[in-house]
Amino acid sequence: MIEASELQCERCGVALELKKTYFSYLGHAFHTDLPRCPVCGQVYIDEELVKGRMSRVERELEDK
Amino acid sequence: MSDAQGVIRHTVSVCPVCLRRIPAVQRRHDGAVWLEKQCPQHGFFSTPIWRDKLDLELWRAGVKPLMEGENPHCPHGCGICPDHKQGTCCALLEVTPRCNLACQFCFADDEMPEPDLGQLRAAIDHIASAGRPTLQLSGGEPSLRDDLPELVAYAKQQGCSYVQLNSNGLRLAEDEEYVAALAEAGLDFVFMQFDGTDDGVYQQLRGRPLLTEKLRAVEHCDAHHIGVTFVPTVVRGVNTAQLGDILRLAVSLSPAVRGVHFQPVSFLGRYPAAPAALDRYTLDELLTDLVAQSGGRIELANFRSSCCDHPLCGFHGGFIVLEDGSLLPLTQPQQTCCCGSDQPPQPEQSCCGGSERAPQSALQEGCCCGSGKTAWQSDNCCSGQLEATQQQSCCAGGEVQVLPCACDEISRTTAAQNREYIGRRWQRNLQAEQESNGQDISSLSGFLTRARSHAFTISAMAFQDAWNLDIERLRQCSLHVYADGMLKPFCSHYLTAAEAAHD
Ligand code: SF4
């Protein structure tokens, strides 16, 4: 996994920080720590999250 | 939609007496939907298939009716013929005709000769070559074979995804060493007959009290990490008032017990008398009664009709047992599309077909949430909809919305995917059990861990018999019995004619 501090916000030019972030996914709410821009609040979602854990959540929820 | 006579659907069935293929209709009258058919020789037959406790058309989830000329040889063309619509999800192998109980109802064939180890190995070779299905060791009572652990090990070695034992639990209760040997051989889970929470039910259905033995069998399986799923045969007036009690007991035994699989009684093989209308306990009755008896733990919206098999064959709901013993539902409601968009499914399919999917190569600016913020790096954008493809990100005002469309996944739903999903939940997962203690279920990792350690599945299958057989259902069956060198859909293999059946 990429370290949050290695990522910069394209627009604000500042380093991202790991922040507890809430997801709403198929009607379920989860939180996990994600790199976020301290200025504009955008969140970076890396591939490990989407292809790894989120697709596992998807499989659990989608039930097929 | 129905015509003047109340006919809502046409299909094909068999005559319960001579088993010849005859046309049939589903007709709504007297508060139920009946399967009705006329044999030129043996007359008219009518049996309830739905009692309108739930909306039948929603339940069908858009599955198409049997059309004129389709599956012309069904059900007499089995082995799996080229017209069959589903692969082998589970393959059932009878390893012995012997049994240590004499139940009122039993589908098994007690006249076959005892197969030897060589024959069973050859059968397993054949089954494993049919795409790594789950192997169900069945009987008779399979645990009467002392060499069962060898068969389990052989099936795993030949590549069966999961090995399941269908058992009444008696030997598992009295012989812990045997349980240990099965676990050692790689047995994944046991489907254990479990008809009720008091001995009156066992006395009636199985001829003697059995509850203590059932619970000891669970203890032994627990000690050796073999997942147990309770399988009640549901008979109106015998245990239909205990559905909620069975569920509560099963949940209290999580993670050792992985779920309950209800089987409304059907009239195959051995049964006391030909069924009267009231003997039919339909799926919609079962599900509504179960929910009503659950004390608010589960809701109708937590369940879906079968989608690997035909919707009228069963239902399932996935849950997680939380630390306080409550059930967190995972299965999405029936009315919404499988992809998680709230578009209703199109009539001809159970998925919106991707119409709600985000565009593949969307722009780099303008976040998907429509806020005008810049999307990140190589991300896709969903054009203002809160639905996304992979690698998409959204700021959504600090709350991240990730709703990947699963349309592609669903349309590829095969017997294999269904089996992987189901099998994983029926298995124990010791590593997850160790990690799950005290974890926060609302965190992503806590959820994923507990979904593995304390998965709980509530499901049902309404086996068909000569009275209610519907070729539209049968042609989509994924549970196949291996016999005489071939695989056959379960309800075709065990189909028994009325008169020959109960002598
Ligand atoms: S049940 Fe399936 S395999 Fe058997 S005849 Fe019908 S379509 Fe063919």
Ligand code: SF4
């Ligand atoms: S075994 Fe019978 S009830 Fe089950 S899916 Fe096959 S046809 Fe349907």
Ligand SMILES: [Zn+2]
């Ligand atoms: Zn920024």
Ligand SMILES: [Zn+2]
């Ligand atoms: Zn006939």
Ligand SMILES: [Zn+2]
């Ligand atoms: Zn869809």
